[in-house]
Amino acid sequence: MSRVLLIEDHHTVREGLRIALTRQGHAVDAVDSGERGLAHLSSAPADVVVLDLMLPGMDGFEVCRRIRASQDLPIIMLTARDDDMDVVAGLEAGADDYVVKPVQARVLEARIRAVLRRGNARAAEPAAVEKHADLSIDRAALVVRKGGEPVGLAPTELRLLLELSATPGRVHSRQQLLEAVWDQGYLGDSRLVDACVQRLRAKIEDDTTAPVYVQTVRGFGYRFGPL
């Protein structure tokens, strides 16, 4: 069971999603505005936030940024298909994933499960703590340190880093990353990967314009290193 904070202004949509998610076994707190959502988070913890982008008052992007500023919990945006710019802006604001409205309960449930999935199901981990130059990755404790200081990574960012760093030097296509990190194969949106890489770089790279840990291989995808 996980605690879901649902921020959605339309009463019937909120109620429908609340019913559906509750039936899936989640503890759902549903609020109708970004302000109330932030207030709720400050008093009661949640495992995941389902956030409508179109909100009265403080919009979804701002809510997303504010949550990201203080917490590393996964955020799933509710968006409309024809709001492509919203998707990009939402991902840049720090959302981990998005679903297109109208959404069926089982689709949303699958996305929630994907963002909540902890760690990687790799059988053989080379070592509990890996050192990559300044960066140390503790796969058991799921802690990343840079120069000894812990780095606050959102779950998706952490999973992306774990996935890439498990095979240093190997190129991962966006599809492979979508499948491994987001549980969405070829039908996923590769912008999820790009946005997440940008956020990850902002936290672990010294110079985001010349990344060394997460490198772009033009036309193919991303790879970890070589350092």
Next chain:
Amino acid sequence: MTAWTLGLRGRLLLAFAVLGLTTTALVAGVSYGQARTVILQKAQDAAVVSLVDQAARVLPLRELPPSQDQLDAIAQNLGEGPDPAVVAYRGRTASSSDLSLDEIPAELRGEVTGGRVVWQRVTMGGGPWLAIGTQLMTERPDGGTEPTGIEVYRMHALGDEQRSIDQLAALAWSTGSASLVLAVLLALLAARGVLRPVRELGRAARRLGEGDLRTRATVRGTDELAGVAQIFNQTAERLERQVGELRRMEADARRFVADVSHELRTPLAAMTAVTDVLDEESARLPGDAGKAARLVSQETQNLAQLVEDLIEISRFDAGTAALSLDDLDVGAAVRATLRSRGWTDQVETELPDGIVARLDPRRLDVIVANMVGNALRHGAAPVTVRLRAPAGWVEVTVADHGSGLPPDVLARAFDRFYKADTARSRSDGAGLGLAIALANARLHGGSLVAGNRSPQGAVFTLRLPSGGGA
């Protein structure tokens, strides 16, 4: 070849040339003829009068018949000037020079023998001459005169007159030529004056036909062509207004569809969220209630799909659809599409690995899903999905083994809400699926074509540029 095939310029030139030539020929010809007659008449009259006067002065003869000396004297007397003379009397002749009686035409001599004064134009030594003949008269005792039988002839050269006439003719020719040249120049000028506005009108009409409805012709002056240009402009203005009105109406209609679709989305989002609840509960609901719940759930999903399709097609109509390209293993992507819809066991596939193309994954999914879904609904098993990679392209064909598509359906297969089979219920029809698939293919710079294959069955062929063309 008629004047109609000459074109306006040719006809104008021809008309002006004919007019110029006719006028010049008429004026010059008449003047030339008149002048020639006057000149010759004058010379002729003078020569005749001069011979008659001189002949009169030879009188009186003392006796008849005259001696040869007398005949010689008469000939010398009459032939003193530049005009040679010859005298004849009953077979005897006398000449002032080497002029012989043979040069005098026989009919002239006949007339002279009859006692008349006559003249005739002859050619002698290559030049024009006037031959004048008369008889010498003698005075009768009663004061009258009678012919003596002495014929005198004199030749008068018409060289000067001929030269004057030749000059006249030359003048007529040169005047005629000049006026012809002038006529042609005038014709060219007139043709240009007429043809330029005609050409401009033609250009304007062509631009209008090509769809530039703001085209207007330049109106110059107040002539007939200016009138035509004005009418053209009025017509173009009306056309522009009407087309603008139609476009506005069409845009309004499309916006309305888009707005309605968006409005429908919120209630649908709420309904869709709980369809799974309905599906799960329907099994436990008794009889009709369960059926009703399943029906509501199913139709909610159909409605949601329809609204999404409407919104999607509105974006194509509004031109706001954009590609989000990625390097894809196309075979794997097609397999994912089939898998996600539970079609893997219903279709035969030929999807080689390693065919990579730069495509929009979501749109490829939409296209392939519509192609396969259409074949499964309307065609007959087995449905085959085949992937090939001709140079620079990826090609996905979806074929079924049904009866194929009749020509009228082939032509309209991609129309919105087109129903091949009118007996089929609306919710079962293709709706917008193939129209959206086609729009997505075109957005990639590719194509989607419906056809029939031998021996039977319909085949839909999707071709997309592998390098992310559009």
